[in-house]
Amino acid sequence: MSMIAAFYGGKSILITGATGFLGKVLIEKLCRTSPDLKVIYILVRPKAGHTLQQRVSQIINSKLFEKVREVCPNVHEKIRAISADLNQNDFAISKEDMQELLSCTNIIFHCAATVRFDDHLRHAVQLNVTATQQLLFMASQMPKLEAFIHISTAFSNCNLKHIDEVIYPCSVEPKKIIDSMEWWDDAIVDEIAPKLMGDWPNTYTYTKALGEMVVQQESGNLNIAIIRPSIVGATWQEPFPGWVDNLNGPNGMIVAAGRGFLRAIRASPLAVADLIPVDTVINLTLAVGWYTAVHRPKSTLIYHCTSGNLNPCNWGKMGCQVLSTFEKIPFEKAFRRPHADFTANTITVHYRNAVSHRAPAMIYDIYLWLTGRKPRMTKLMNRLLRTISMLEYFINRSWEWSTYNTEMLMSELSPEDQRIFNFDVRQLNWLEYIENYVLGVKKYLLKEDMAGIPEAKQHLRRLQNIYYLFNTVFFLIAWRLLIARSQIARNVWFFIMW
Template structure:
């Protein structure tokens, strides 16, 4: 009996040892067979970029500059950043980059890393030319060294002629993919698209949709068509899309999907990219594109009416949110490059689904900010009316835009100066026409991949590469945005605010005086000469007096 018990104990002990041995061997085999999966959990974003050679197209553009600055500052051990730059205005690529890195955007980076310029390698390129205008030597160098590609270059002009838009947005993407296939050490290819590439749909998921047309047939057709014929057929080609920009970006996405082959590719789709939220400092913006020019026109008092729906979602997304999403997407695709799915990962980088903000709210915050902190030499006090009614919009255009601009140009002629306001108003109306489609519609974007990406970040990476727009406080962001247009686009110093406020008060007094004179003239010319008009006038005044008396009495009774 005792022997039997001893045997049972020994058997249980041996079985336990065997299970432990098998479990340990299984874990070792798993770590051997799947090393990347284990590494993906542990490696941080800065660690992933350590020692990597990165290629950026569009680095001199708004988003490209922020991407370059953030990559160098938050991933200080990146080996080198190659930037494709074309010669412009008598400057070669090196001179353009040297001038670019002296701007305010790079101040923080200059303080933290004195030698960051040495990591930036300009490469002369022209995206509209064959093989991107790259020399054979540069192609070989890129093919040998590049590990990560960020394709940010594109034309963002909504009214770009179709042939030019196809050349820059579609053909350049196609040629860059061909170059990427020759890069021996390439790990990730990131293509920056737009959330509005498929704006003909109300629900936009994180997938590449079928193209509006076969891009190869379109490219072949555009080669033999003259410009006049292309302009005539463009409206029929783009169909229910509002412009050539969204049309060609949809084609570019399809090109990426069809021609990426075995490349590890992801697509980032930002919505309306605005000023920075936090990095490198709040409110940085350097251009008049998109809403920035509209905000400035409203602050100057030039824009007084706009065709938009108050309840439509203004899907603004800060540029640093887009950049952080882009860098994190490259990290995720890079560490999972051996276990990734074969399909192209798409990330909708938007705010409307989780933190909606409407155009009526945009208008309120822009006007209130510029009334507190006015722009210098404003034309009129800031005040904008949004309307979706075409007739009302046309009325306000005539009364609030064209008539004052015409009168102001007469004043400029009388004082011997060059009239300019009608030209400014004409340019403003063209810009507003291009934005009407986006200020009058709302979309629903799926963000499952973006949420998944956020959940993959470590606690530290979530702080350094934050793209959680649920934390975005819109009132604070809009004030920083408006102040950013004042400081960085118009180069107005905050020390000039007292004078600007004084000028705004002067404009208010002029308006009151003008309205008083207008009422007196109407009285003298129309009302004082007609008994019926006087009776109507007295009736309206007495009615207003009775209403005010009733309102005052009601307020007194409540207290």
């Protein structure tokens, strides 16, 4: 019998960020392994014209929940959506709902965050710091609360090279920043943001670091743990390999490379690609929830959920495997044949951006314009280049994260729990994982049918022929112009002909 699965039986669990990437996998695993849990409260806001109920139904009826619907047919009764906006006071939760949450919640998993790197500092502070503070205040009023699990990021201290499982202080107290945000206008925030952020590369990582400080300072008597995942990727094993549903992190790059937009990226091929599958993160999260509630460690424990020190893989190896998978499983509607490489030199990067990214986009836009359609490729390419510029920081450096707490927890689990809640990343075979990842991007993110592969391959062959034709015509025109202007070129031409 799994101790962890049994622990969640009969429990009332509160999850923020449940509609996000990690949140969905967390609910899925909880419902599948502990179908006898009492209720999962999820704090959801209405979005994009969808009501709360529609959003929940969409999740429950999705492919990800296929197995859950078998194991736990009454899953929709287990999930209770509560209307909430984490940017509002008291999260804009109704009095009745708040009363129920305060009196019933046993465990909190706090996943909600803004993960945009370029979010305005005010908004990032509001969601990643102030909302965390408010949630901790709510938690302190919950008599039945057994554990509060905060999801942070391994990059909250990306300004350091070696990172231990401790909280590092930021130079300005988070409380001061929260207070200042009340009376600073946007112009002042914009001016002061770079000074506050110091050597953090973006508002996301900075506010996640502030969020950890808030957790430490406001923990009071609560049983708290912090989990720091690195770059979270598609599922490794559960509920099935390769599931992914957003364009964050490597996902967008895989799409861009597979469709032939991305030709070159500034990256160190030897830098460690610290990817971690989302199901591994969730298994660790559930194990930490159990351990924190049952063993009640004296201090707040931090768990690094990373792969680099246990089973390293570098960007070069990962990129090669991504490209070789495209050979077998091409994406549909490719703009060009997938071919990308890593460059390190700044001049080469500018050259490749001009020649391999911007020029083909402009040529294609001219073609669209000539055929009476709306040009869009240049805009798309600019967006891609902007995204790449934001990710570059993370693919040109390596970090070392110590994992003592995570390894300690692994040794505390029974063999049954080690199997059901496996977070031992040493067992991961990278080549197999990346192949399933690319396949998952095709199937679950791009929603492409596998039956379309022969047609996609044929399309790539056509693109290859267009490429040869274009190069031949380009060469002939260039040569013709050269012959017209240069005696040496003419001599070479006559020599060849002769």
